[in-house]
Amino acid sequence: MPSQPPAIDSRLLAALQQVVGKKQVATAPEERLSYAYDGSGREYPPAAVVFPANSDQIAAVLRLAGKYRTPVIPRGAGTGMCGGALATRGGIILALSRMTKIVEIDEDNQVAVVQPGVITAELQAAVRRHDLYYPPDPASRAFCTIGGNVACGAGGPAAVKYGVTRDYVLGLTAVLANGDIIHTGVRTAKGVVGYDLTRLLVGSEGTLAVIGEITLRLVPAPAAKQTMLLLCRDLLQATGLVSAILRRLTPATLEYLDRTALGLVADRLPTGLIERSQEQIGQNPAAMLLLELDGSPEEVAGQTRQLKEFLQDQQGVILHAAADHEEAEQLWAARRAVSPAAFKLRPHKISDDVVVPRSRIPDLVATAEQLAAGTGLPIFTFGHAGDGNIHVNIMLDRDNEQERRAAETARQAIYKRVLELRGTLSGEHGVGISKAAAITAEVDPASLELMKNLKKLFDPGNILNPGKIWGEGVRS
Numbered sequence: 001m002p003s004q005p006p007a008i009d010s011r012l013l014a015a016l017q018q019v020v021g022k023k024q025v026a027t028a029p030e031e032r033l034s035y036a037y038d039g040s041g042r043e044y045p046p047a048a049v050v051f052p053a054n055s056d057q058i059a060a061v062l063r064l065a066g067k068y069r070t071p072v073i074p075r076g077a078g079t080g081m082c083g084g085a086l087a088t089r090g091g092i093i094l095a096l097s098r099m100t101k102i103v104e105i106d107e108d109n110q111v112a113v114v115q116p117g118v119i120t121a122e123l124q125a126a127v128r129r130h131d132l133y134y135p136p137d138p139a140s141r142a143f144c145t146i147g148g149n150v151a152c153g154a155g156g157p158a159a160v161k162y163g164v165t166r167d168y169v170l171g172l173t174a175v176l177a178n179g180d181i182i183h184t185g186v187r188t189a190k191g192v193v194g195y196d197l198t199r200l201l202v203g204s205e206g207t208l209a210v211i212g213e214i215t216l217r218l219v220p221a222p223a224a225k226q227t228m229l230l231l232c233r234d235l236l237q238a239t240g241l242v243s244a245i246l247r248r249l250t251p252a253t254l255e256y257l258d259r260t261a262l263g264l265v266a267d268r269l270p271t272g273l274i275e276r277s278q279e280q281i282g283q284n285p286a287a288m289l290l291l292e293l294d295g296s297p298e299e300v301a302g303q304t305r306q307l308k309e310f311l312q313d314q315q316g317v318i319l320h321a322a323a324d325h326e327e328a329e330q331l332w333a334a335r336r337a338v339s340p341a342a343f344k345l346r347p348h349k350i351s352d353d354v355v356v357p358r359s360r361i362p363d364l365v366a367t368a369e370q371l372a373a374g375t376g377l378p379i380f381t382f383g384h385a386g387d388g389n390i391h392v393n394i395m396l397d398r399d400n401e402q403e404r405r406a407a408e409t410a411r412q413a414i415y416k417r418v419l420e421l422r423g424t425l426s427g428e429h430g431v432g433i434s435k436a437a438a439i440t441a442e443v444d445p446a447s448l449e450l451m452k453n454l455k456k457l458f459d460p461g462n463i464l465n466p467g468k469i470w471g472e473g474v475r476s
């Protein structure tokens with residue numbers, strides 16, 4: 001186990017056990033180790049893990065943590081990519097895995113009320129049974145939580161047509177650092193009374209409040225869907241096609257994989273597809289676009305026709321339409337496999353989720369290619385091209401000092417280019433600890449000051465997820 005955090009004060013431990021029950025406070029080394037990691041690949045064991053059952057218990061835990069000046073780190077499923085759920089300063093992991101109730105699905109008003117520990121895919125399946133749809137679909141949806149999605153402002157492929165988590169959160173029950181419970185927002189389609197605290201808390205990464213309940217907007221489930229894959233001879237042509245397609249159609253998703261990403265998952269694609277593209281475009285494809293159209297059957301048929309007509313004039317592009325639901329699932333499974341398959345290239349990964357205006361994707365991808373050639377490291381790009389959100393993956397061996405330095409230089413060069421292209425450093429993963437040092441490059445000094453003051457106002461004792469977003473920058 002890596003460096004040990006200071007042991008928890010025995011009086012605090014006893015008081016926590018009183019609040020949530022003895023069995024809901026874990027302090028054994030193996031239990032703490034289970035909550036020491038997240039998707040960032042780092043490890044920081046907490047002093048204790050506490051499992052509250054409701055917002056009242058969260059409030060009592062926060063009051064105690066304030067009294068004993070102990071950090072509290074809210075945690076959903078621990079799939080975050082930026083170290084947001086790590087106990088970097090020890091303290092208490094507040095694991096929301098017992099709060100998994102779908103409290104209500106209101107069909108008439110198209111609203112769901114859920115506890116934060118509900119798994120995203122389980123909510124999607126539950127509302128689907130009511131012919132409703134909850135669109136935000138991070139690739140981790142089978143195992144991440146709605147609470148984590150709200151705290152990170154998660155997105156997914158469907159963002160191109162439907163938007164991201166933020167666009168579906170109507171209101172929240174949230175617990176402040178002093179134990180006050182607030183109810184933000186509305187459960188109506190509109191509402192403009194007072195400042196929009198809901199939007200402030202979405203994406204706040206557990207640094208301002210703990211989210212105890214979420215009211216979500218739903219939409220009618222689309223009746224039909226068609227999944228299609230485009231294999232392209234030329235990388236820049238593929239990235240250029242993104243804007244061209246979106247000028248003509250509104251696909252539900254428009255994902256992109258470069259040659260390396262495609263190579264990682266090519267064996268998961270329908271048999272014969274890569275061979276067909278070799279015959280038709282004379283080489284292995286340099287990039288792939290994965291596109292889904294949805295709506296009424298007539299809308300889907302019309303848009304499919306339009307797309308095919310448009311592609312007739314595009315040389316070196318192969319269109320493959322999924323024959324049925326199973327094949328569509330196969331294509332999506334290949335797309336979702338890119339991230340884990342990356343470790344075939346190197347044992348470690350620096351994965352960023354930068355966003356650029358989508359017409360500038362070719363510029364960003366060209367920069368990544370140049371950096372790969374210059375450093376000799378595998379650097380590849382894939383992601384949600386429809387909204388300009390590109391995952392730039394720098395693969396390295398962290399035990400190799402030269403690779404570590406080259407990777408960090410490449411990462412800084414990517415950040416610089418993204419900001420030159422008028423993009424943003426994170427579209428969906430957030431800041432956590434991994435981008436804390438970069439925040440000043442994007443946010444102007446006056447806004448930074450305002451944000452830091454908000455953090456101090458919400459959490460004067462700096463107990464809620466300290467060190468996240470702000471690094472060492474906010475101290476009370």
Ligand SMILES: Cc1cc2nc3c(=O)[nH]c(=O)nc-3n(C[C@H](O)[C@H](O)[C@H](O)COP(=O)(O)OP(=O)(O)OC[C@H]3O[C@@H](n4cnc5c(N)ncnc54)[C@H](O)[C@@H]3O)c2cc1C
Binds near residue numbers: 148
């Ligand atoms: C294979 C893979 C694919 C992924 N694909 C995507 C993708 O397509 N799109 C995307 O956006 N992300 C993606 N992610 C990242 C991750 O799944 C998301 O950020 C997700 O929203 C995190 O949810 P979680 O429940 O795991 O949260 P955690 O990792 O547990 O926590 C994340 C942050 O939220 C805070 N938090 C969690 N719950 C609460 C709460 N109730 N109240 C206050 N703060 C809270 C934590 O303190 C932490 O700062 C992917 C990750 C993996 C491993």
